[in-house]
Amino acid sequence: MKRKDLLSIRDLKKQDILALMESAKQMKTAVQHPSKREFLHLNQAMITLFYENSTRTKASFTLAGKYLGMHTTDLAVSTSSVQKGECLLDTGKTLDQMGIQVVVVRHNHTGAPHLLAENMGAHVINAGDGSNEHPTQALLDLFTMLEQRGSVEGKKVAIVGDIAHSRVARSNFFCLQEMGAHVVFAGPETLLGGVHQLGAKTTTDVREAVADADVVMALRIQLERQKANNFPSLAEYQEFFGITEDLMRYAKKDALIMHPGPVNRGVELTNSLVDGQSSVILQQVQNGVAVRMAILNSLLEGEA
Numbered sequence: 001m002k003r004k005d006l007l008s009i010r011d012l013k014k015q016d017i018l019a020l021m022e023s024a025k026q027m028k029t030a031v032q033h034p035s036k037r038e039f040l041h042l043n044q045a046m047i048t049l050f051y052e053n054s055t056r057t058k059a060s061f062t063l064a065g066k067y068l069g070m071h072t073t074d075l076a077v078s079t080s081s082v083q084k085g086e087c088l089l090d091t092g093k094t095l096d097q098m099g100i101q102v103v104v105v106r107h108n109h110t111g112a113p114h115l116l117a118e119n120m121g122a123h124v125i126n127a128g129d130g131s132n133e134h135p136t137q138a139l140l141d142l143f144t145m146l147e148q149r150g151s152v153e154g155k156k157v158a159i160v161g162d163i164a165h166s167r168v169a170r171s172n173f174f175c176l177q178e179m180g181a182h183v184v185f186a187g188p189e190t191l192l193g194g195v196h197q198l199g200a201k202t203t204t205d206v207r208e209a210v211a212d213a214d215v216v217m218a219l220r221i222q223l224e225r226q227k228a229n230n231f232p233s234l235a236e237y238q239e240f241f242g243i244t245e246d247l248m249r250y251a252k253k254d255a256l257i258m259h260p261g262p263v264n265r266g267v268e269l270t271n272s273l274v275d276g277q278s279s280v281i282l283q284q285v286q287n288g289v290a291v292r293m294a295i296l297n298s299l300l301e302g303e304a
């Protein structure tokens with residue numbers, strides 16, 4: 001179904017997700033082979049508007065746009081009129097007058113992309129809003145799982161770490177549930193808040209979560225979002241919840257190691273797991289460009 005914006009995974013049904021996955025497969029060829037890039041959206045324009053830091057999401061959206069032939073620009077919030085007190089809506093309405101078709105927004109407040117979507121003519125893509133959602137991350141994570149395993153139906157995905165503050169955890173839960181996977185969240189009790197209400201399975205026993213898992217996804221400890229000390233120290237977190245080779249012995253033999261990045265090496269995952277054979281962390285990054293090309297294409301289709 002043609003839609004104006006991509007704000008939440010919950011707006012997508014299984015067939016929408018599968019259509020994006022199919023399109024991303026074609027787009028991946030264009031990521032890997034420059035000569036195969038078709039400029040499907042030549043002269044259409046996209047702006048990235050990030051109120052929070054990013055490496056992967058911002059760079060991959062910019063490149064995804066360029067590989068589709070789009071004009072892309074970044075509004076550097078730290079040197080923009082936001083610093084003179086301009087409100088989000090005025091910034092959005094201002095950018096909307098500049099001939100853009102897409103705005104990709106990341107904001108520390110839940111709902112900021114939704115507010116822009118209601119008030120802008122341009123397509124709005126949520127690139128992460130507070131602790132709420134990061135839908136494009138969940139789609140690239142799913143793409144990576146499908147590429148590696150063919151299907152996620154009935155597969156066990158253990159998501160370990162700072163669940164309470166994680167938009168990646170929430171979007172992955174909605175996406176994987178829609179696709180028939182079985183998600184288990186694990187972390188310290190203080191970092192599991194908010195997901196019980198979604199009906200998600202949670203445990204403070206990381207071995208239980210990892211047992212027979214097909215995928216083990218570690219999440220970053222988001223010190224910037226924690227108002228209280230939710231665990232005594234990073235060393236203690238690592239000891240009780242860090243993913244190690246020993247812990248991975250409980251998972252399926254061929255279990256995938258995933259992480260949305262950036263990784264706190266030696267905290268969420270040992271160095272050797274990050275760089276090891278089972279890790280698909282770099283594939284996640286490459287797939288991020290292809291999946292974002294598919295998302296841009298689906299929003300812009302027929303509008304050239």
Ligand code: CP
Nearest residue numbers: 054055056057260261
């Ligand atoms: N995974 C992710 O969103 O990474 P960035 O913060 O680098 O965009």
